[in-house]
Amino acid sequence: xxxxxxRVKRASVKVLGETVGEISxxxxxxxxxGLKDQEADIAWMVDKLSGLRxxxxxxxxxxxxxxxxxxxILLVSQFTLYGDCRSGKRPSFTAASPPERAKIxxxxxxxxxxxxxxxxxxxxxxAEMDVELVNDGPVTILLDSEKTF
Numbered sequence: 001x002x003x004x005x006x007r008v009k010r011a012s013v014k015v016l017g018e019t020v021g022e023i024s025x026x027x028x029x030x031x032x033x034g035l036k037d038q039e040a041d042i043a044w045m046v047d048k049l050s051g052l053r054x055x056x057x058x059x060x061x062x063x064x065x066x067x068x069x070x071x072x073i074l075l076v077s078q079f080t081l082y083g084d085c086r087s088g089k090r091p092s093f094t095a096a097s098p099p100e101r102a103k104i105x106x107x108x109x110x111x112x113x114x115x116x117x118x119x120x121x122x123x124x125x126x127a128e129m130d131v132e133l134v135n136d137g138p139v140t141i142l143l144d145s146e147k148t149f
Contacts, residue, residue: 001041001109002081004030007054007139011074013123014130021121026071027052028133031109032081033102034095034146041145042105046112049073054139062139066118073113076123076131077106099126 005027012022029049034041054062055069066073079102083091097105103125113120123129142149 001034001037001045001105001145002032003045003049003143004078004081005049005052005054005141005143006133007136008074009134009136011131011133013074013076013121014132015124015127020129021074021076021123023072023074023119023121025069025136026073026119027066028074028076028131030076030078030081031106032078033097033105034082035097037097037105037145039108042108042112044145045143046109046116048143050113050116050118052141052143054141067116072119072121074121074123075106075110075113076129077102077125 008026008028010024011028012019014020027049050067051065053065055064055066055071057063079093079096082093082096084095085091106125110120110122
């Protein structure tokens with residue numbers, strides 16, 4: 001499981017011009033599901049996202065988690081995080097999970113974050129979406145449950 005995590009002042013996602021998810025301060029998380037992802041990958045990502053210390057404390061140091069800061073998450077499915085461009089110029093998506101399975105895992109991740117006590121908004125799975133954000137910092141972090149980066 002892979003994610004691009006952006007600390008935001010606000011973020012929203014629209015489908016066909018209609019806002020379907022919107023948050024104030026927190027994290028915009030683009031989440032990709034891989035072929036090999038299992039329960040352990042979901043648990044790792046949920047724990048990492050809820051505990052990632054990228055919010056400033058009173059001394060201005062990145063020392064507080066989303067839970068500590070009382071922030072929200074906008075979780076957006078993003079299969080293209082598994083695009084492999086090492087050979088040629090057209091990405092291969094063979095490492096991405098098929099949509100039916102990816103949707104189940106995405107929903108499990110969403111519920112895992114909610115079970116941590118977080119407010120979670122989402123986009124629409126497999127829809128063409130417009131994502132808007134105001135990056136705070138900017139702070140952008142890459143996560144991979146296989147720890148390849």
